[in-house]
Amino acid sequence: MSSSIQVEQVHKTFMKPTGETVHAVGGIDMDLRPGTFYSFVGPSGCGKTTMLHMIHGLLPPTRGRILLDGDEVVGPTPNKAVVFQQALLLPWRNVTDNIQFGIENDRGMSATERREICDKYTQIVGLRGFESHYPHELSGGMQQRVNLARALAVNPEILLMDEPFASLDAQTRLLMQEELQRMVDWKNSGKIVIFVTHDIEEAVFLSDVVFCFSFRPGTIMKEIKVPFPTPRTLRVKEEPEFLQIKHDIWELLADEARKAMEE
Amino acid sequence: MSKIQEIPLEESQDSSFVASVKGVYNRHRIGINFFFSVILALLTWEFIDYIFDDPDFFTGPVAVAVEFTVLVYEPRFWENINYSGTELIYGFGLAMILGVVIGAAVAFSRTLDEMFSPILVGLYATPRSVAAPLFIIWLGLGIASKVGVITLASVFPVIINTQAGIKNVQGEFRMLGRAFNVSFWAMLTKIIIPGSLPFLIAGLRLGYSRSVVTIMVAELFGAEAGIGYMIDHATQTFHVAEMMVGISLLTIMGIAGNEILKGVERWATPYRKTLV
Numbered sequence: 001m002s003s004s005i006q007v008e009q010v011h012k013t014f015m016k017p018t019g020e021t022v023h024a025v026g027g028i029d030m031d032l033r034p035g036t037f038y039s040f041v042g043p044s045g046c047g048k049t050t051m052l053h054m055i056h057g058l059l060p061p062t063r064g065r066i067l068l069d070g071d072e073v074v075g076p077t078p079n080k081a082v083v084f085q086q087a088l089l090l091p092w093r094n095v096t097d098n099i100q101f102g103i104e105n106d107r108g109m110s111a112t113e114r115r116e117i118c119d120k121y122t123q124i125v126g127l128r129g130f131e132s133h134y135p136h137e138l139s140g141g142m143q144q145r146v147n148l149a150r151a152l153a154v155n156p157e158i159l160l161m162d163e164p165f166a167s168l169d170a171q172t173r174l175l176m177q178e179e180l181q182r183m184v185d186w187k188n189s190g191k192i193v194i195f196v197t198h199d200i201e202e203a204v205f206l207s208d209v210v211f212c213f214s215f216r217p218g219t220i221m222k223e224i225k226v227p228f229p230t231p232r233t234l235r236v237k238e239e240p241e242f243l244q245i246k247h248d249i250w251e252l253l254a255d256e257a258r259k260a261m262e263e
Numbered sequence: 264m265s266k267i268q269e270i271p272l273e274e275s276q277d278s279s280f281v282a283s284v285k286g287v288y289n290r291h292r293i294g295i296n297f298f299f300s301v302i303l304a305l306l307t308w309e310f311i312d313y314i315f316d317d318p319d320f321f322t323g324p325v326a327v328a329v330e331f332t333v334l335v336y337e338p339r340f341w342e343n344i345n346y347s348g349t350e351l352i353y354g355f356g357l358a359m360i361l362g363v364v365i366g367a368a369v370a371f372s373r374t375l376d377e378m379f380s381p382i383l384v385g386l387y388a389t390p391r392s393v394a395a396p397l398f399i400i401w402l403g404l405g406i407a408s409k410v411g412v413i414t415l416a417s418v419f420p421v422i423i424n425t426q427a428g429i430k431n432v433q434g435e436f437r438m439l440g441r442a443f444n445v446s447f448w449a450m451l452t453k454i455i456i457p458g459s460l461p462f463l464i465a466g467l468r469l470g471y472s473r474s475v476v477t478i479m480v481a482e483l484f485g486a487e488a489g490i491g492y493m494i495d496h497a498t499q500t501f502h503v504a505e506m507m508v509g510i511s512l513l514t515i516m517g518i519a520g521n522e523i524l525k526g527v528e529r530w531a532t533p534y535r536k537t538l539v
Contacts, residue, residue: 058441075444082442090436092457092534102443104453134534154443 002034002190003069003079003157005055010064011217012050024050026217027064034157034190037230039203039210042253043260047218048196049162055194056080056160068158078105081156085163087143089135089150096122096131098146102154121149124183141172148183159184161195165202174234177205181231200249205237212249215256222252322504327511330504339488344512346488347478350406351516354413355474359467361414362421366466369422370429387419391477395484404485412481417470424466428459461535464528468521475517 007030014022025047032038040048053059055066057075066073081102089098099118103109122128125145135143144164151159165173186193197203203210210224224245228236236242288295305324312323322330334340369376369383395412402408432455440450482491494509528535 056442076442078444084438084442088436088439090439090454090458092532094534101439101453105444105446105449 003192004034005030005032005158005192006067007032007051007055008065008067010051010054010061010066012047012054012059013062023217025054025061026219028218028220030211030220032192032194034192035187036208037184037186037193037195037206039195039197039207040213041197041200041203041210041249042213042218043215043257044198045260045263046213046215046256048213051213051218052160052162052194052196055158056082078154079156080158080160081151081154082160082162083144083148083151083164085166087135087140087147089143089146091135094132094134095127095138095146098135099149099153102150117153117155121153124152125149126179139172140168141176144168144176148180152184157191159186159191159193161193163196163198166198173202177202178232178234180206187230200246200253201237204242204245204249205232205234210249212252213256215259221256222249224249319501319503322507326504327507331508331511334505334508340493343488343490343493346406346486346492347482347490348516350409350413350478350481350489351474351520353406353410354477355417355471355520357410357414358416358418358421358470358474362418362466362470363425363463365418366422366425367429370426370433376426383419383422386415387423391416391473392480392483395481398481399485404487409478409481409486409489413474413477416477416480417474420469420473421463421466424462424469425459428462428466429455431462432458461528461532464524464531468524468528471520471524472517475513475520478513478516 007028010025010028011023012025014024016022024045028051040051042048050059054061055073057073057077057080060074068079090101093101096118099121100114103114103117122131125148127142127145127149130138130142135146138146144167147164165176168176184191184193195203195206204224204226207226208230210226211220212222212224213219214221226245228239228242309323309325312321312326315321318326365379365383369379391412394415395408398408398411398415402411436454436458439445440454445453478489479491479494482489483495486492490509490512494506494513497503497505497509
């Protein structure tokens with residue numbers, strides 16, 4: 001299982017209800033390889049989430065094309081799964097049944113197989129013992145674990161993560177960053193992970209490659225390879241080289257963030 | 264009752280008797296509080312009767328209970344209950360079906376919503392008592408006109424809540440359905456129906472109470488029988504006790520139906536048990 005994604009000169013233009021056009025994404029090229037963790041980092045309104053949605057197939061590009069293993073992406077497919085910013089758990093389903101949501105579409109799968117997959121990912125995300133809990137009985141961090149397990153259960157080749165830790169408190173967020181590496185295990189499974197975030201430190205800590213987005217129309221200002229071996233511990237964040245990378249990215253994004261703020 | 268709560272924990276532990284009373288109270292507090300509130304209401308009612316001391320003007324619960332034991336031997340009394348009960352079942356049943364169907368239609372179709380919502384809002388705002396004489400002209404003095412009025416009165420909360428429930432759950436989970444490539448049918452059965460159920464049942468409860476209130480309105484403008492008819496008749500002949508029996512019956516119908524719907528809600532949405 002190893003897919004690759006080519007993004008070729010992709011543009012996206014929206015029409016606001018007022019009739020005004022917004023050029024959200026302005027010509028992006030990317031070559032995404034299996035077994036790699038990519039982050040999109042940039043200011044609000046830089047088109048990084050739009051780019052994620054286009055790769056997912058939820059939005060068509062206005063110009064350019066996105067290829068998955070040579071075929072143009074036309075819509076969501078079972079080999080892609082998404083972890084949302086808000087957990088979007090169904091309140092009437094317990095943890096197990098929420099994790100099962102994505103694999104219920106697969107008619108070729110027996111109920112026992114489904115159960116086994118759910119068990120496996122419940123274990124991986126560390127929710128053993130909480131199987132019969134309902135979402136409102138879980139903390140924000142635990143809800144995001146269910147959100148992640150639901151996406152992983154599909155066993156996607158491409159895992160799309162749209163600011164999944166944005167609503168977590170600072171400590172939980174750090175722990176989740178560290179644990180995510182074990183939970184997703186993209187190196188061994190050959191998955192492509194795309195992680196959208198505002199947080200430069202989070203992007204550098206998790207990624208093999210960081211894409212720095214400019215303000216609208218979003219383009220890639222720089223593609224930065226992060227050299228630290230994985231899995232990483234939070235200690236990496238204190239190393240001089242880490243701080244240097246973080247600093248360089250901030251230098252690059254500061255003007256763009258200012259533009260976003262003034263808008 | 265609040266006195267018991269105010270006793271500090273350490274003091275109540277001194278005596279095993281106080282502790283056990285407190286334990287019993289804490290375990291059954293909802294039931295006990297309900298019991299005392301009913302007793303208090305009945306006592307107040309009886310006390311007001313004692314002050315007025317005029318059976319042609321006001322009747323207490325004891326007199327009403329006595330009147331009830333007299334009335335149960337009259338076939339006319341049961342006929343009235345049967346008549347209003349039938350009105351309620353048909354009227355509310357029809358409102359339930361129409362309300363869910365229309366509510367779902369305006370929730371799923373933007374065109375239908377834009378076309379019919381202004382009319383629905385207008386009809387909702389029109390007083391029910393205006394509709395009653397009209398329905399009598401259209402459908403006669405019999406049960407059909409009462410069913411019509413009750414349906415008209417109670418259908419709107421059902422429509423509005425059904426629509427709100429569906430829109431709410433669609434707005435929240437549309438992304439989830441699309442992202443996991445879920446078919447329309449699966450979206451309907453796995454997300455929209457279970458998600459809008461709490462709203463729907465809340466709408467049914469509102470609609471039901473309006474149905475019960477409307478029994479009175481519907482029968483006031485001319486009827487062959489019914490509890491509303493009985494109340495009206497008793498009023499005009501100064502049978503205050505009989506009137507009170509009628510009012511109590513309507514109240515009991517209102518409470519009973521509401522409790523049944525609450526039971527349905529608990530059964531259909533068990534996950535909310537720890538939520539509310």
